[in-house]
Every structure is written in C-alpha cells, then in structure tokens.
Amino acid sequence: MENTLSKFIAILLVVVLLFVFPILNMFDNQDYISRTIVLNEVTHFVDAVRNLGYITPRMYDDLLRKLQATGNQYVIELTHEHLVVQPVYLDVTDSSTFEDEARNTYENSYSSEILKVIYSDEENSFYYLSSGDYFVMKVYNEKETMATRLKSILLGSQLPEKNIVVNYGGMVKNENY
Amino acid sequence: MKITDLAIIFILITVPFLLTTKIKRDYLHYASEQKIIYNRILDTAIDDAIGVYKTDEKINHKLVKETFFKTLKVNFQMPDNELSTAQLSKYIPAMVSIEKDGFTILAQDEYINGNGYKERRLVWQPKVPYSYHKGDYIYRFYLDDHLEIYRTDLNRFYKGSYQSLKNNVALADTILLDKKKYNTIKNREIIDRIQRELNHHMNAYNSFSKTFGISYEFFLPTIEKDDWENTISDVSLLVFFQGLPIGSKGNYYNNYAIGGSRLIKSKTYYVLEDLVTGRREYHDNSCEIIQNDLSLSFEIYKSKFDAAKSGAFPCRECQQIVY
Numbered sequence: 001m002e003n004t005l006s007k008f009i010a011i012l013l014v015v016v017l018l019f020v021f022p023i024l025n026m027f028d029n030q031d032y033i034s035r036t037i038v039l040n041e042v043t044h045f046v047d048a049v050r051n052l053g054y055i056t057p058r059m060y061d062d063l064l065r066k067l068q069a070t071g072n073q074y075v076i077e078l079t080h081e082h083l084v085v086q087p088v089y090l091d092v093t094d095s096s097t098f099e100d101e102a103r104n105t106y107e108n109s110y111s112s113e114i115l116k117v118i119y120s121d122e123e124n125s126f127y128y129l130s131s132g133d134y135f136v137m138k139v140y141n142e143k144e145t146m147a148t149r150l151k152s153i154l155l156g157s158q159l160p161e162k163n164i165v166v167n168y169g170g171m172v173k174n175e176n177y
Numbered sequence: 178m179k180i181t182d183l184a185i186i187f188i189l190i191t192v193p194f195l196l197t198t199k200i201k202r203d204y205l206h207y208a209s210e211q212k213i214i215y216n217r218i219l220d221t222a223i224d225d226a227i228g229v230y231k232t233d234e235k236i237n238h239k240l241v242k243e244t245f246f247k248t249l250k251v252n253f254q255m256p257d258n259e260l261s262t263a264q265l266s267k268y269i270p271a272m273v274s275i276e277k278d279g280f281t282i283l284a285q286d287e288y289i290n291g292n293g294y295k296e297r298r299l300v301w302q303p304k305v306p307y308s309y310h311k312g313d314y315i316y317r318f319y320l321d322d323h324l325e326i327y328r329t330d331l332n333r334f335y336k337g338s339y340q341s342l343k344n345n346v347a348l349a350d351t352i353l354l355d356k357k358k359y360n361t362i363k364n365r366e367i368i369d370r371i372q373r374e375l376n377h378h379m380n381a382y383n384s385f386s387k388t389f390g391i392s393y394e395f396f397l398p399t400i401e402k403d404d405w406e407n408t409i410s411d412v413s414l415l416v417f418f419q420g421l422p423i424g425s426k427g428n429y430y431n432n433y434a435i436g437g438s439r440l441i442k443s444k445t446y447y448v449l450e451d452l453v454t455g456r457r458e459y460h461d462n463s464c465e466i467i468q469n470d471l472s473l474s475f476e477i478y479k480s481k482f483d484a485a486k487s488g489a490f491p492c493r494e495c496q497q498i499v500y
Contacts, residue, residue: 102485
C-alpha cells in the first residue's frame with residue numbers, strides 16, 4: 001500500500017515537473033516574444049502613419065501579415081482623432097456672441113470607417129490624416145493564448161483573456177501627400 | 178527509504194524556492210517590459226510637444242503642455258479631460274522648455290484661480306535668462322552666438338554677436354578673450370542655471386506630493402554631460418517622469434526624456450467672409466474655394482488657432498469635417 005502511494009505521487013510529480021512546467025514555460029516565452037513582436041510592429045506602423053499622414057492598403061496588409069506570423073488572432077482598433085479648431089460662439093447663428101476664443105476639438109473616426117476607405121474599389125484608396133490629428137491603435141489577442149489556457153486549467157480559475165495588449169498612438173506630424 | 182521517496186522529498190524541498198524565484202523573476206520581467214513601453218510613450222509625447230514649436234512663431238506654451246498631456250492620455254488610455262491631466266501630472270515634477278533667450282520650467286504651483294479658490298497645478302514659471310556675473314560684468318548668454326554684456330561700473334550696455342564684441346576695446350578684460358574658455362563658461366553656466374532651478378522645483382514638489390499619497394522621493398537624476406550639451410545646443414524640451422509604480426513593490430519608473438526641435442515653417446490659413454450670410458470660414462491654401470476666389474479679400478493667419486480666434490469657422494471641404 002505504502003509502495004503504491006509513493007509511486008503514485010512520484011508519477012504525478014514526474015508528469016507535472018517533466019511535462020507541464022516546461023510546456024507552460026515555453027508557452028509563456030512564446031507569449032512574451034509575441035508581445036514584443038506586436039509592440040514593435042504596431043509602433044512601426046503607427047510611427048509610419050504619423051510621419052506620412054496617410055494609410056495605404058499595402059501598409060495595413062503588411063501589418064496584418066506580420067501580426068499573423070505570431071500565430072495568434074488579434075483585434076485591431078484604429079482611432080483617428082481629427083483636429084478641428086472651432087471659434088467659440090454662445091450662439092452660432094449670431095455673430096455678436098463671439099467669445100474671442102478658439103477651442104481644439106476632435107472628430108473621431110474608427111476602424112470600420114478607416115478600413116472602408118482603404119479597401120474601397122477606387123484606384124488610390126488612401127486614408128488621409130492631417131498634421132495635428134491624433135492616430136491611436138490598440139491591438140489585443142482575440143482568443144486566449146495557449147499559456148493562458150494551460151494556466152487556467154492548472155489553477156482551476158478563469159484568467160483574463162487579453163494577454164497581449166498593445167496601445168500606442170501620437171500626433172500626426174507631416175502631410176506627405 | 179526507497180529512491181523514489183528521496184526524490185519526492187528532494188522535490189518538495191526545492192519546489193518552494195524555485196517557485197519564489199520564478200515569481201520574482203516574472204515581476205522583474207514585467208517591469209522591464211513595462212519600462213520599454215513607458216520609455217516609448219514618453220519619447221513620443223515629448224516629440225509631439227516639441228512639434229508644436231515653429232521656427233517663425235512665438236512658442237505657445239499652453240499648446241506645448243496640452244499636446245504633451247494629450248499624447249500621454251492617448252497612450253495610457255485615459256479620457257481627454259482635466260482630471261486625467263491632474264492624475265498624470267502627479268508623476269511629472271518638472272518640465273523645462275529651453276529656448277533661445279532663456280528657459281521656463283513647468284512645475285506645480287499654487288495660485289488663486291478665477292473663482293477665488295486656491296488651486297495647485299502645473300504652471301509655466303517666468304522665463305529665466307542665462308545670466309552670469311563676474312567682476313564688473315554681467316553677461317546674458319543666448320543659445321546662438323548672440324550676447325549681451327552690462328558693465329556695472331560704467332553703466333553701459335553692449336549687444337551683439339560674439340565676434341563683434343570680442344574686438345571691442347571696452348570689453349578687453351572679459352571672458353570673451355579666449356573662445357574656448359568662453360564656450361566652456363557659457364555651457365557650464367547655462368547647465369548650472371537650469372540644474373539649480375530644477376532642483377529647487379523638485380524639492381518643492383516633494384513636500385507637496387506627500388499630501389496626495391505619493392511616498393516617492395523625487396529627485397533630479399544625473400544627466401550625462403553629452404545629453405546636457407545636446408540639450409542646450411538648440412531649442413529643446415526636457416521632461417522628468419518619476420514615481421510611477423511598476424512590477425512588484427518598491428519598483429518605480431524613473432526616467433527623463435529630451436526632445437530637440439525640428440525646424441518647421443508654419444502654414445498659412447485664409448479667412449474668407451461670405452458676403453451674403455456674413456459667415457467667416459478659414460481655408461488651406463490648397464482649398465478650391467481659395468483658388469477660385471477672385472476678389473482676393475481674405476485675411477491671412479499663421480495657424481488654425483489664430484484663424485478660429487478671429488471668429489472663423491473651419492471650412493467643411495478642406496478641413497475634412499465629416500459630421
């Protein structure tokens with residue numbers, strides 16, 4: 001009896017230590033590398049957009065292909081905040097109510113609108129931004145990664161799905177068109 | 178005892194140690210990763226803020242601050258409002274704008290606002306000139322070759338470039354004699370001046386930051402000599418970001434970023450008034466309305482902001498207003 005108990009525990013430990021932990025470690029490392037790649041690619045793309053002032057379908061396709069190479073699926077959220085400087089009137093129809101002030105306001109466009117422009121059937125389907133605008137991109141994994149899945153099984157609890165999250169943005173500098 | 182039992186005991190003893198080191202390592206890993214991301218955010222923010230500087234315009238300090246915080250907010254996924262600015266400014270003890278004729282520091286200051294209440298927030302301090310006092314002479318340096326000297330005993334003022342003043346007989350015993358020595362003194366004094374002011378503001382901030390629960394001790398980090406020399410070679414912006422907790426307990430993000438100005442000329446905007454409705458609108462020079470306009474009765478402004486400040490609305494065509 002004593003013999004079987006120690007054997008059982010030994011086998012259990014062997015399985016955990018020889019198989020589960022190395023695999024978990026490997027998946028963790030994979031996630032870490034994926035995160036670095038996603039961070040690099042996203043910053044590269046966003047900086048390119050900020051420097052050029054436009055998005056071409058090719059730039060976006062390139063980004064997608066590079067992200068795909070990490071083996072995960074991602075949700076990409078694009079935000080374009082277009083700077084509109086408005087004069088401040090108490091009543092817009094009455095020019096005597098001018099407050100002698102101006103205010104920076106932003107008009108936002110999101111993924112669906114931007115992608116509609118890029119992938120329209122027109123010949124030069126660029127999406128243009130103006131200098132002073134803000135361009136922000138958020139990328140996170142769509143499904144849980146292998147590491148998260150394995151960890152939830154081992155710990156017996158639900159872990160947060162978003163493991164690879166990159167958020168990056170900044171002001172558009174040039175209008176290179 | 179059999180060999181398997183020994184193995185189990187061995188594992189039971191080592192696993193706790195292994196696990197604790199792994200957890201610690203993970204925290205460090207996370208902290209280093211976070212640090213890379215924060216560095217990038219800070220660099221982008223300072224870059225955007227310096228982008229507001231235009232070569233042919235006065236520096237709009239308000240806009241510099243707004244732009245800097247807007248980029249930070251966008252990257253930290255915070256809403257664009259005053260509250261987030263206040264939240265973020267806790268970690269910014271000081272920001273220096275180094276300009277041609279002096280520098281200004283953005284630091285926490287207390288003042289009485291329009292409603293008569295005491296308020297504390299980041300405020301641009303008065304500009305400090307790069308001055309230096311030795312013997313009978315008071316010097317005022319500029320980042321470029323320009324120079325002003327005041328001679329106290331004769332009560333006279335000298336102005337001009339280094340070359341033009343060097344051969345002036347009245348200034349024979351000044352530091353201008355040796356160009357190398359002059360440059361060393363100039364650089365040293367400018368850096369010293371900035372450091373002294375920064376130290377003062379950071380120390381003042383320490384006593385204040387305790388009141389809203391930041392136990393971090395803010396300090397002026399040692400900045401490499403090369404970095405300083407780069408900073409004062411032209412118009413630039415220097416910001417300190419400290420005390421943001423990352424990773425495990427006792428780990429704080431502490432960094433500074435320097436942004437050098439890019440020389441950009443400002444664009445021109447045209448304001449045209451509709452003769453029928455009296456509505457004023459501003460346009461780009463590429464706008465068709467401007468190009469087709471034969472009356473040439475427009476006003477010219479250097480920025481959208483100035484144009485809007487004259488009461489003009491943005492043009493729906495060239496300013497890409499969708500809604």
